[in-house]
Amino acid sequence: MPTPKKKKSLRAATLADVGLAAGVSAMAASTVLNGARTSSRISDATRERIVKAAAKLNYRPNAAARALANRRMNTIGVAVVIGEGGVNHYFMEVFNGIIDAATRYEQNTTVCALHHWTRDTVRLRGFCDGRIDGLILLAPILQPDKALLPAHTPFVSIHTNSQLPNIVNVESDEERGAWEMVRHLVAQGHRRIMHITGPVELLGPQRRIQGYQRALASSRIPFDPLLLVHGSYNAESGRDVLRQWIKKNAGAPLPHAIFCFNDHMAIGCLEALAEVGLRVPEDISVAGFDDLLASRTTVPQLATVQQPLFAMGGKAVELLLARIAQQNGEEAIVSDKTVIFPTKVIPRFSVGLRPVIERLVPAAR
């Protein structure tokens, strides 16, 4: 059983404690230590006494009390859907950018992990209870009719799936990225270019398909529906979808190149191609999208389209802080518009020149 004295020492020092030790009021201590009411002047001697007392008592302001008085937590939430045991590298890169920027602005970052956007709204709203000042929604599925968040909760989205009015969204120019990659493939001589797409109900896949088709058109290559293959989003899907396509099309002319919805699917394609003895890029070229770390760890390394995910996370923080400031009545330059980051083709060895000799789709082994 702890003695009363011991118990006392378990309590962190408060402003009152510091004031007592320095022979001043808690308010004076607040003025000096937490920078409240900077205009007022406390004599240097007193100030020093207060600072010393605080140091000795190891004083640090209580965040909860401050938040309650200030109506400000200095914490931003990041809402994200996490799959089963789901490591998501896309999330990680954006998240790093968010943490980096938040730290720079002296904001905390806290994660609001969801399993499903529309099913977990209650949970999400539960976060908007004063513990965060605003929210970054990562790749949310927003619905026009119903709000995801309580009114008056400032938020910014990244890669939203719905073009709702009056929301600030950070995204990248996916259509152009896809366009440039396909143009890059064409420049290497490829003409029979397959596109394996992702979930077509989402905006991202749609835009990448558009870029793909626009590039074909501008290269005067007719669009061949047989070369637009539907998958989901992960490596297994890329592998399985290509496997099936190969099985079904044995003997047909082999595509010169495959452009995938993302890096994971492209990696799955590498596997499926290796299985039937096709060499990348000697027999066929492969390209992805996202420029995740994984794209640099394949052999050969994967050509891809880079989105500046780190920078996008940082930008979202800045936009959100402006929105929060605006809501608090502070002057702030607030954007109401979507911010679009450029994408960039990263050439790597998985894309080579078009083979001199045309090949046929091999029979599955």
Add this chain to the structure above:
Amino acid sequence: MPTPKKKKSLRAATLADVGLAAGVSAMAASTVLNGARTSSRISDATRERIVKAAAKLNYRPNAAARALANRRMNTIGVAVVIGEGGVNHYFMEVFNGIIDAATRYEQNTTVCALHHWTRDTVRLRGFCDGRIDGLILLAPILQPDKALLPAHTPFVSIHTNSQLPNIVNVESDEERGAWEMVRHLVAQGHRRIMHITGPVELLGPQRRIQGYQRALASSRIPFDPLLLVHGSYNAESGRDVLRQWIKKNAGAPLPHAIFCFNDHMAIGCLEALAEVGLRVPEDISVAGFDDLLASRTTVPQLATVQQPLFAMGGKAVELLLARIAQQNGEEAIVSDKTVIFPTKVIPRFSVGLRPVIERLVPAAR
């Protein structure tokens, strides 16, 4: 300029508002809505009136006020060192486990990003100001003499680098993992086994070296210092270190297998080997450690030693919550010991049988 009325609507409803609307005291509302003092009984009619009023006003308890009254934030911090632009997959997998468990226990997770363990102590201590109830330190470098955290801040470490007394650490059996992997390589016929190690001032590399050497000894393979190569921890290091070794040892007998400190370095080795035309696993086998997602996305997939990072993150949360409960005077079963998780060899195609024909280290191209 907003009218007073409009301004009012910006304020979230409080218990007092709910009480007013339902014709009861704020306290009664607290009892019903936030479950305080469950023993007391409020008539069903009143209860229903309160619940309805709360729903209508969209009431949700203010987290800061609650934290202040309860001395409890229901938030755990995760302190981690983040490199420059640093995507760290190891962190991500542990972090997922932490979020998952924290969510299950209705705790928030907030990230305390540092750049350097010993240099950023002020920053780290700044987090211990009531905004978190306790801290998980991820791979910290603790020093015996000086405490990293303020006294009375409960914490748990994962993969700490220092065997300090009286701290709870979650780790995996790295020595045995390395031992088993080398035994696995020996079982495939390999005898000339290179080990590329990480920063040897850290505990992890030391333990993996020990496991490597113990396995050699138990297989009656003499330890060859030339085959213990020093690197740092990332893919570039693995690639560069092996490149140099190859250049320096052209014409010498090629190792049968390379066992790397971690997956990233092994991936770098795949790259260096591909550069000089060596095939994996036909010419040489390669193994990593960690079983990150990246190990499954290489071609060929990387044999590795799995640490249950997701589970380890979850365990850390449970241990930390017990410590917090204990500090609050609640009864709790609190461990003071290190928790060691088992490791497991994951065989994949990057490890094959020892080549029938011995090869020499090729000249660099």
Add this chain to the structure above:
DNA sequence: CTGAAAGCGCTTACAG
């Protein structure tokens, strides 16, 4: 069993 009051640790508007 119930309500009024005090308190969590801070900040800010308000008298002296």
Add this chain to the structure above:
DNA sequence: CTGAAAGCGCTTACAG
């Protein structure tokens, strides 16, 4: 310029 007081929104010990 300074201090005492009120308030942020909740909870809990304390009288009725």
